[in-house]
Amino acid sequence: MRSSIDHYLKERVTLIEAELARIVAESDSPAARLFDAMRYSLLAGGKRLRPILTLAACEAVGGRIEAAMGFACAIEMIHTYSMIHDDLPCMDNDDLRRGRPTSHKVYGEAIATLAGDGLLTDAFAIAARASSGTDAPVVLRALAELAEAAGSSGMVGGQVIDILNEGKPADLEQLKCLHSRKTGALFVAAVRSGARLGGANQLQLDSLTEYARALGLAFQVVDDLLDVESSTEQMGKRTHKDQAHGKATYPAILGVERSRELARRLERQALEALVAFDQRAEPLRDLANFAVERNA
């Protein structure tokens, strides 16, 4: 299975990156530097797990990936903006991301902030425009959910909690609450929007939400484990930094072994949420395995 998921991921990454490069095109406008900065971060590689999930959820309910491509790209743009802003000196002050200097290191803080703003804003234009073949009320609902997942009650709120809690002890419940906003909400929106655009019924939507919640949390637990266990070279970003920043993590609270067990349990939960789906959900099953077994 490992080689089939590798092939699948590679093919999907190529497809998504071609679309992202088309959406955020090079420009000879007076604002060319903005587009350079947006492309620098957006086309820096990465697993593209969120947009791949959007397309896979669309297919799992019988939809065609074209219907979900706009949202898939929008979600990757939102994910990229959040990394640019998180890396800023006033936030995590990171100088390395995806193996390259962070945006503000290359373009300065002002352009980096604006590249994030541009990616975030353009994402909603893409989502609204790119789904013209789909029932407009469905697109509108998916767009509202995406904005809510990324906004003050979701990702932005999660980042605030993360910053405010630095150096404070946290228990497992608080950590779960933090991550459900900071990373989980966007995973859920990625899967739900793909499913909606693929024509999911309510039962399918509920099951896929369960899947996405478990997967998103598993992803985060593994992220924490990789931060402890991996090298900067392997990850393309500074590792061992959670402890340095005084951040609560799963390995810090549970220990490495129990964290790994938790990730595996969450993987099983994700798979169980898919029991009623046929072979078209096979990529989603493989992705749950990939999120937990990955080593970068």
Next chain:
Amino acid sequence: MRSSIDHYLKERVTLIEAELARIVAESDSPAARLFDAMRYSLLAGGKRLRPILTLAACEAVGGRIEAAMGFACAIEMIHTYSMIHDDLPCMDNDDLRRGRPTSHKVYGEAIATLAGDGLLTDAFAIAARASSGTDAPVVLRALAELAEAAGSSGMVGGQVIDILNEGKPADLEQLKCLHSRKTGALFVAAVRSGARLGGANQLQLDSLTEYARALGLAFQVVDDLLDVESSTEQMGKRTHKDQAHGKATYPAILGVERSRELARRLERQALEALVAFDQRAEPLRDLANFAVERNA
């Protein structure tokens, strides 16, 4: 007329501020500080000219303001986010806005950046959710236009050009190009979205776009004039700063008198664009006058 527009503006400001306060509610969540920061900037007063234009454009084509209230608030949220980010130390480094310390002075740079991100993102959720009585394809088109106006080809692009051009000489054409993105695009989106949600036909939409372009530019010319001629106390923000920042302005290029003439000519253009409209466009006419005659 002066007193009737004053009364109209006051009434609309009250309506819009009540709705903004409802949308961005106080919170006892772990992210409460984020909502405090969002409210601090969003509810700091201001002319509320953009959302008032949205509602007035909706009414000018025979719509009810309820249909446009969600977009009106979304647009004010986007305007507020852009001020928070523009004021950041890495951008214009302003410490005073609407008569109060800027967001980062009160909440620090990290929370200020995130308050801006939250307002921007939540705005799209509000726009997508709050217009459920309206034809979904119309809402989707208005939302796409709003995101495009605020994004890399509009407001964000304009801010980048503004930053890159600091200290460089600019001619009138470059200045117009800058402002059509930095402030004009959002004025146009404010008017067009209100008109769309009010049920405008294409002819009305075209005329109102003309109106909004002229008004937006007039507003900026007057802003430049006020920066030269007013005191910090009067404006509630630092004045005389364009020159200090080496920014090209209308008074610097044209002189004060010819800038004032330009503003009046733009006001006439805005009014001419409304000739085919009946008395329901009277508030839009008054608003064009207000944008030029204001002294703060």
